[in-house]
Amino acid sequence: MRAQADAGANIAFIKYWGVRDEALNLPLNDSISMTLDAARTTTAVEFSPRLADDVLTINDKPASEAALRRVSRHLDLVRERAGVTWRARVRSRNTFPMGAGVASSAAAFAALTAAAAAALRLELDGAELSRLARRGSGSAARSVYGGYVWWHAGTDDTSSFAELLAPPEHWDVRDVVAVVATAEKAVSSAEGHRLAHTSPFLRARLAQTQRLLPCVREAVLRRELALLGPCIEADALAMHFVMMSSRPPLFYWAPETLALIKAVHLWREAGLAVYFTIDAGPNVHLICEAADVEQVIARVQALEYVREIIVAGPGPGIVLQEPA
């Protein structure tokens, strides 16, 4: 009763911010992302009748109580589905570059879901895996697939799942993450999703995502960065407007975040095709095509306030592996 799976983090082109249903992680809006090749989690799960409790190690160290509880609750969903009560030993390893530039929970819960389901011989298709992964962490719904992914917000557990837009080899886009701060978030994403409802700009952002989603889809399908870029910048800004106008306000931007936004504007005026997106944190993701990535990296390296640079391309979704 054991299995191992690998999954990647993803960078959202249209972000998920705000929940309709917290228990089910139903988002307020559809989102679109690229699954990354350079920020991945490999998770081995072994169910056993001899275990009194679930056991979790992350990078070979015992996990925190909070992490264990969250994983146990997620395993309960998989166990319930399989009609099994055995506890599990979970070993999770991140190939994540250090620096907290990329959110890890999407990769973690996609890998955990796939490994647990495989260990319990559940035969789930992509949509079913996506729904189940979503319960652990909303954006894990997207990491089930590789390449370019659309997560349908839906209105209930059945209708909220991701689907593949295009596989990783469709378009060689790069995400150059300029890490400017590595501090822990003062406010968790979960709490932030809850606060979204208090922003007077939430509705305007949701209306905007409805206009941007088909553009981003088209841009991906036609491999048009000049169409994709303005959409992802507009959506990232809009998400941060909602955050900054929540009560209490959430300011994820650092001064360096704004400096990078302005640097991207200048680079683009100088002819370099690069666009930014920003998750719930201060780091800036610079999106460009593979042909321009060396130029983008060189410019970012010249900025003394950038602490670290992570480069990722489109990667595969869940990869089932032989347990070690």
Next chain:
Amino acid sequence: MRAQADAGANIAFIKYWGVRDEALNLPLNDSISMTLDAARTTTAVEFSPRLADDVLTINDKPASEAALRRVSRHLDLVRERAGVTWRARVRSRNTFPMGAGVASSAAAFAALTAAAAAALRLELDGAELSRLARRGSGSAARSVYGGYVWWHAGTDDTSSFAELLAPPEHWDVRDVVAVVATAEKAVSSAEGHRLAHTSPFLRARLAQTQRLLPCVREAVLRRELALLGPCIEADALAMHFVMMSSRPPLFYWAPETLALIKAVHLWREAGLAVYFTIDAGPNVHLICEAADVEQVIARVQALEYVREIIVAGPGPGIVLQEPA
């Protein structure tokens, strides 16, 4: 046929951003401001049949062609009203602290309007002066009055004018301007007002100002900084959201602007009653009561990225003077 008038700049608690009618400077929303004592313009106007053209000096230097044209157009309105065609010699002097921390056109056009009207013996009440000053520069409509002022957006020339909420001695609020950059704006306010219509967040901001205006009015009348502060911060942020989401986007914030926003949050958490507002530029206005101003100044002085500090309190509106 000569007169001299003095008027102050103002800091808006609820901002004016976006025009309904460009020729008449009719704003999209009502605004509320405090007229300042420390950033003033004194203007002497002398009409004479011997002048072939209007002549303008600013701080004793001949003004630019563009400035002269704008002043001439404004004088035409006053001349038309008085049935006079004589040209005028205009001498304008700013007691503005250097650093471009405060917008000067409101004080300039309030003083010019009052001096020109007095020179031509036009007997105008406050509302009439406010309407006329508005034609020169929108926010000049507010600088006609001292202390705390509400500008009714209106829907035509007659209905768009300011009224006094409370005189300067009503409440000793201070505006500590933290100057972080003195560069010329890349995009003028006039162009920005035009671009406001392209933002998908304009309507949400206008709806928010409708909720904030009565709160700011109450806060001023009751002298309650704890009620005023959150309203002015919310409105300043909202205006910048509209700016940043215009097409093309307007990023008036500098990295230091964001650093100051975060500093204000920390100072407030530490018990200091200080709030921020930000005009169409990178500098941050720290609003506090007179009793706390020394503490606020000390904290701002400790920030190595602040280039200059300007301190202003509530000042009088138009003051007619004996021509020198």
